[in-house]
Amino acid sequence: MIIMDKETRFENYKLLEKDFSVEYDKPLLQFTTWRLGGNAEAFVIVKTSEQFIALFTLIDQLNLDYFILGGGSNLLISDTGIKKLVIKNEVSDIVFGDVVKVSSEKNIGENVLRTEEHWKAGFLTFSDLDYDDFSDTKTRVIIYSGTILQKAINITLENKLSGLQWFSGIPGTIGGAIYNNIHGGSKHFSENVEWVEVLKNGKVVRLSVDELKFGYDYSLLHKEKLAVLSVGLLLNHFDPEKAKKTAIEWTKRKVIQPRNSCGSVFKNLTQEQADSAGLKNLSVGFLIDTVLNMKGYKLNGVQVYESHANFIVNNGNGKAQDVFDLVKLIKQRAKDELGIDLVEEFVYIGFQDA
Ligand SMILES: Cc1cc2nc3c(=O)[nH]c(=O)nc-3n(C[C@H](O)[C@H](O)[C@H](O)COP(=O)(O)OP(=O)(O)OC[C@H]3O[C@@H](n4cnc5c(N)ncnc54)[C@H](O)[C@@H]3O)c2cc1C
Secondary structure, three states, rough: OOOOOOOHHHHHHHHHHHOOOEEEEEEEHHOOOOOOEEEEEEEEOOOOHHHHHHHHHHHHHHOOOOEEOOOOEEEOOOOOOEEEEEEEEOOEEEEEEEEEEOOOOOOOOOOOOOOHHHOOOOOOOOOOHHHOOOOOOEEEEEEOOOOHHHHHHHHHHHHHOOOHHHHOOOOOOHHHHHHOOOEOOOOEHHHHEEEEEEEOOOEEEEEEEEOOOOOEEEEEHOOOOEEEEEEEEEEEOOHHHHHHHHHHHHHHHOOOOEEEEEOOOOEOOOOOHHHHOOOOOOOOOHHHHHHOOOOOEEEEEEEOOOOOOEEEEEOOOOOOHHHHHHHHHHHHHHHHOOOOOOEEEOOOEEEOOO
């Protein structure tokens, strides 16, 4: 991507106006769960896959820098905003495909990403809801990236397909779920993924699950700037009633998590980090609470959440800079006092030095 001066960027935005409704200096905080951050220099909403493809073809021709906004539930946008084109992705559709028989005895990528200690260190206990969800016949389902995750979960469950129940209660879109390979209990979203279609150099390209390099809170999209159009999932024909009950119970437990946040701020510790600091478990919430004594710590309008220290909440008058400074302070203390480098789960956008 070429770095363009402001005048050239605006000339290019003007060219988009022929086919798209471009808004300028658009406030973004209403599109984020943290309700923080400044404005988008230019802003477009896409609602159909045709618009999505046409927009990214133009972006490629013009060499424009852009940012894709899903549900805004894993984002910290700077108070000075985003000096590029922000695309609000609302391309939402679910298409049921053929039934396939698989030769493997496991779901794709099953159990390879997080250890049991890791997921048990989470905020809520889900161990009692965990079970193997597998069938060797599966239904292929194509879901477009702007679809709200909860809608995808509800509709696939209504169609007696399981695999997504573990992510019930997580906000955001399918695009965001792919970007960070969301996790629920012991499961990762990637376990259901067959392929992902992305826009690359103005063309729709299908990437296999292996090419996406999924990991714990990681996918290839962290490294390569790609726009996800859709995902092909292989969902199970395994005890749909149990899957439905699991989704309902999961959602009930998750509603106590604060919505005025980005979810967990930091990734839980690796076993090596915990061992080197002499900590008994991998929970970052435990570390911030009992070792750093920062539960409830306030910085201007934001605060380490009173009920779990791996959340930062906006008390209503917070600024993105407050979150930025509080995260920096927690990281500095973890480094100085324990020698641990904490890693953020959320994405920074519009900051110079994040
Ligand atoms: C209360 C609460 C609970 C949460 N619980 C969990 C949890 O249990 N597990 C978990 O893993 N996460 C959790 N999260 C974090 C968050 O919900 C997930 O990461 C979610 O998948 C983000 O999706 P989004 O659409 O909101 O993405 P956004 O926040 O809008 O964007 C996040 C990143 O994804 C990129 N992106 C979005 N769409 C596309 C696309 N189409 N193509 C390319 N890139 C794209 C964006 O550019 C950005 O870099 C929680 C958050 C909250 C607020």
